[in-house]
Amino acid sequence: MKRYIYTFILASLLLPMLAASSSSISVKNLRLWNAPDNTRVVLDLSGRINHRISTFTNPDRIAIDLKNASVKSSSGMPHEIKNNPFIKRFRYGQYSKNVIRIVIDLNKPVRVKSFLLKPNKVYGDRLVIDLFDKYKAVATKPIQSKPKRTGKVTIAIDAGHGGEDFGASGKKKTREKKIVLSIAKELKKLIDKDPIMRSYMTRKSDYYVSLRKRTKLARKANADLFVSIHADAFRRSSARGASVYALSQRGASSETARWLANKENSADLIGGASISDREDDVASVLLDMQMDKTLEFSLSFGSQVLKEMEKIGRLHSKTVQTAGFVVLKSPDIPSVLVETGFISNPYEERKLRSSKYQKQVARAIYNGIKKFLKIEKTAFLSPSSGNR
Ligand SMILES: [Zn+2]
Known part of the structure; x- marks a missing residue:
């Protein structure tokens, strides 16, 4: 998937009548992000806005009503959209005295989720509108105590x-x-070459996936192991080295871990996940006995990856750290998070940018998976064992 940023300027005839009044919130820019199952429309705003979304049929379209708003002529509001599964075109105009209406003409009926995002380091206030296929519900697989083991070991790779x-x-x-x-x-290349493994990527290109959805997708793909890949930043640029994390049973094991x-x-606050993404909290399941076994496997898996990471560079911490990462909370899939280095450290930033080091990291994680599977063979891979 490509990241589409529409930059063309709409020199619309409508613009003169949409001139901003001094108190209005302006729509400064519009971005589209295409994920495999949804399209995200992001409006950059000059402040918090009141909005309402209505859906219409015949033809299928949605209307976004913005109160006391104006659209900047440089907003990059695209007109015709090519090759988007949902969106045909955007139109907008003055709907009533205080309301601007943006209309999205659709290719098919959609399910809409919208929410506001607060400013962060990169962007200001935003209105996010996610479009999903109306008739394609995201299937959620129940947590299984004994998934059928057939053939290859599935590794979920989470960028x-x-x-x-x-x-x-x-x-x-x-x-x-x-x-x-x-x-x-x-990492995917290495795994797919391996006769006993196959890979599943929770994110395949440049779009956001909420933390909960990452674990859901992994479960749906019948993942046996989950590895989340990150690169760190710290306020002190001297901080450096790689670390490996597993989920802690009770909160974070150290202050740094908690901070991290x-x-x-907070990615969900930045990348954008609506509250409803968090409704299906798996917290209660964490108490399950199964979780203990999964955590044991996660620590064992993590220590193998850590040993391999040590071979290619410095470690930030010599043992597997534990913290309350949401993305590691699958009760039935041993999961680790690898912080591959500190992007805030100039030396490591240079390394992380090089394809040589990127390949080395992938190789280290892959070797860690291999070692883990070898060590835990009987306990982990046997279908008659308690966990899997
Ligand atoms: Zn990260």
């Missing part, structure tokens, strides 16, 4: 961040979301 959420950035404007996707793709977990978990 952190994406889309609106850049993740950490370095002095050279290196974006974490880009680095970790490159590493994830290298907060940062990675």
Whole structure:
């Protein structure tokens, strides 16, 4: 999928009548992000806005009503949209005295989710509108105690961040979301070449996937192991080295770990997930006995990856750290999160940008998976064992 940023200017005849009044909120820019199952429309705003969305049929379209708003002529509001599964075109105009209406003409009926995002380091106030296929519900697989083991071991590769959420950035404007996707793709190549493994990527290009959805997708793909790939940033640029995390049973094991977990978990606030994404909290399931076994496997898996990471560079911490990462909370899939280095450290930023190091990291994670599968063979891979 490509990231589409429409930059053409709409020199519309409508513009003169949409001139901003001094108190109005302006729509400054519009971005589209295409994910495999949805399209995200993001409006950059000059402040918080009141909005209402209505859906119409015959022809299928949605209307976004913005109160006390104006559309800037440089907003990049696209007109005709090519090759988007949902969107045909955008139109807008003055709907009533205080309301601007943006109409999205659709190719098919949609399910709409909309929410506001607060400003962050990269963007200001935003209105996010997610369009999903109305008749294609996201199937959620129930948690199974004994999934059928057939053939290959499925490794879920989770490239952190994406889309609106850049993740950490370095002095050279290196974006974490880009680095970790490159590493994830290298890892995918190695796994797919392996006769006993297959890969599943929770994110395949530059779009955002909420933290809960990442775990859901992994479960849907029948993942046996889950590895989330990140690159870190810290306020001190001297901080460096790789670390590996597993989920902690009770909160974070150290202050740094807690700080980091907060940062990675806030991705949903930056990348954009609506409240309803969090409704199906698996917290209660965490108490399940199964979780203990999964955690044991996660720690064992993590320590193998850590040993391999040590061979290619410095470690930030010599043992597997534990923290409350949302993305590691699958009760039935051993999961680790690899912080591949500090993007905030100039030396490591340079390394993380190089395809040589990206390949080395992918190789280290892959070797860690191999070692884990070898060590835990009987316990982990046997269909008659308690966990899997
Ligand atoms: Zn990250």
